[in-house]
Amino acid sequence: MQERVWIHVPEIHQQELERWKEYLKYHTVDMELGRVAVYEFITNKTEDLNFKQFTKERNIRCIVSRREYSFTKAEKDQADILYLIIDGNGGDSTSDESLYYTCPTCMYEVRKVNRSRVRVDYKEVSKYDICISYLPNCEVVVSQKLIDLMVGEKISGYETTPIYQTGTDEVIPNFYQLLLNTGLGEAVAPTIVERGIRCVDCGFYTRNLIKSLLHYKKLESRSYDICYASDWYGDIYRNKYVGSRAIVISQKLYRIMKENKIRAFSVQPAAFIFMRDRES
Numbered sequence: 001m002q003e004r005v006w007i008h009v010p011e012i013h014q015q016e017l018e019r020w021k022e023y024l025k026y027h028t029v030d031m032e033l034g035r036v037a038v039y040e041f042i043t044n045k046t047e048d049l050n051f052k053q054f055t056k057e058r059n060i061r062c063i064v065s066r067r068e069y070s071f072t073k074a075e076k077d078q079a080d081i082l083y084l085i086i087d088g089n090g091g092d093s094t095s096d097e098s099l100y101y102t103c104p105t106c107m108y109e110v111r112k113v114n115r116s117r118v119r120v121d122y123k124e125v126s127k128y129d130i131c132i133s134y135l136p137n138c139e140v141v142v143s144q145k146l147i148d149l150m151v152g153e154k155i156s157g158y159e160t161t162p163i164y165q166t167g168t169d170e171v172i173p174n175f176y177q178l179l180l181n182t183g184l185g186e187a188v189a190p191t192i193v194e195r196g197i198r199c200v201d202c203g204f205y206t207r208n209l210i211k212s213l214l215h216y217k218k219l220e221s222r223s224y225d226i227c228y229a230s231d232w233y234g235d236i237y238r239n240k241y242v243g244s245r246a247i248v249i250s251q252k253l254y255r256i257m258k259e260n261k262i263r264a265f266s267v268q269p270a271a272f273i274f275m276r277d278r279e280s
């Protein structure tokens, strides 16, 4: 695995950091630090380690603004579970049912897991075997080909429901909305998460941003081949929740999708963390 980071450093330190000028990529404004220079490194290489040590010794404030990961084929093929990234763009979706409900405790408009009778455009969804509608809707639509494979291979953790055509309300043949269960808890350490306040009623955080690879506690009792993680990632914006949930798949489903050339997805390995019972 290779991790690439973008580090914000106040511009006033740029002179001191002259040695690393080839790693200086651009300038921007940071909400906390003001005008910053942005350095890009591959972590744990000599230059990255020297930079960290130097800024630490000089008490130079640095903020990692972004992390990106790349993996070898072997790493993907060996991961127990994988974070599914749906690359197919399903376009806009609508439904007569709201995506939100107002939580009586925090009073924010927060998300339902699913809503009924979702409409999409056949012209968009038929380009892919798996696609996802625009944020914040994030409905997953799959092709007959993928469903046939999932049924044939006894993939667990999902249901399907018809999907309808925008405008005519007719059922779109050979495509389905995929409904998933929640099969994993919240992301746990060493996942880097920026969290705000959690509402005890609806469970939503005012802010819940994942900034690293995902790690989950292994739950022996429930193991689906495809599921949602329990936490939603995003934040409350203008009293409304904006974000989505991570979809995690098993190595078995990944292999089936890959071998059958399913269109429009990619994966990142996620990791299970084994914990003692009393910690769960």
Ligand SMILES: [Zn+2]
Pocket: 103, 104, 105, 106, 107, 108, 199, 200, 201, 202, 203, 204
């Ligand atoms: Zn609430």
